[in-house]
């Protein structure tokens with residue numbers, strides 16, 4: 001195989017961006033598309049001169065694809081991805097891989113059973129600062145992680161929430177800021193800081209006229225006893241993410257795209273008991289960081305996915321790691337809704353039960369005009 005033949009499923013804001021990337025990549029060929037909206041499918045087929053299907057099942061039967069890129073609303077990611085994998089197709093899923101851990105498990109298990117390449121669109125993993133932060137942690141220069149923090153404010157107005165029937169509903173989207181705006185930040189937080197084992201959270205709808213949460217906060221506990229803090233919202237501007245990962249040999253600070261690494265001459269546990277003077281503290285060095293030169297963005301994740309299929313290149317964002325974010329989001333929602341501490345791995349049946357009840361309470365939403373435009377700032 002010289003090029004991966006890709007079918008894009010879901011031709012909204014994000015699907016259309018991905019089609020542009022595929023057209024620019026020598027490793028990929030856009031061979032067909034699918035959207036349940038017939039008008040949209042027809043228009044895209046005309047623009048890109050490829051066959052289109054309103055039923056993704058027909059796309060899978062067409063023999064036109066080696067892989068699919070799924071850019072539909074959240075609930076359908078595992079349904080479509082699993083159907084594709086069962087036909088032997090590789091799958092790149094938009095984030096999150098699923099709304100619930102139970103569905104995410106099935107998605108991961110199907111990829112393993114069918115031995116297909118499974119990627120998830122966590123393009124922020126490709127940022128040079130994040131690649132470097134991973135290296136620093138892997139090299140042991142941070143030491144054992146003792147504390148984490150992520151404060152991740154986003155902003156969305158009511159017009160955004162009113163732009164599609166599925167948005168910000170339990171039935172259509174399966175959550176609010178946690179499931180839609182925050183997965184990228186949560187993914188980076190878990191990638192660098194690890195997955196907590198216990199969560200005590202609060203969730204609420206503070207400002208918008210929506211049924212899902214637009215604000216969440218959580219205290220975290222990790223398997224090694226480290227503590228952490230997490231906050232997210234869609235009610236705050238500017239939307240600058242702040243993350244700290246503190247180890248016993250140093251501290252990583254990531255703020256709005258810039259990375260700092262403070263290393264300690266002696267580790268905190270050693271220094272604490274060897275220091276003789278009352279006010280002594282460990283010596284701190286702010287290290288000069290050299291960012292790697294690398295490609296970033298959605299296109300890089302698609303290219304890496306194709307190279308993984310063609311040459312076995314290691315995935316930047318493997319689908320099975322997409323399960324971490326779902327664990328975290330589900331734990332925060334479950335803890336906040338039930339007002340209790342929740343363990344990770346999340347109890348699959350308990351979360352499914354909560355989600356079923358929330359879906360039953362979900363109101364039908366009338367939308368004046370559906371808009372399919374992706375955030376121009378979010379590459």
Ligand SMILES: NC(=O)c1ccc[n+]([C@@H]2O[C@H](COP(=O)([O-])OP(=O)(O)OC[C@H]3O[C@@H](n4cnc5c(N)ncnc54)[C@H](O)[C@@H]3O)[C@@H](O)[C@H]2O)c1
Pocket residue numbers: 009010011012013014015034035036037040056071072073074076094095096121122123164180371372373374375378379
């Ligand atoms: N990675 C990123 O940077 C990023 C940015 C924005 C959105 N997203 C994700 O992309 C996905 C889509 O978001 P969007 O903003 O493009 O939404 P959108 O509403 O603009 O588009 C979704 C499209 O999917 C179609 N669709 C729905 N069900 C379908 C089905 N069963 N088969 C085929 N098509 C179907 C809809 O008709 C619509 O055209 C979401 O998961 C979202 O979280 C990712």
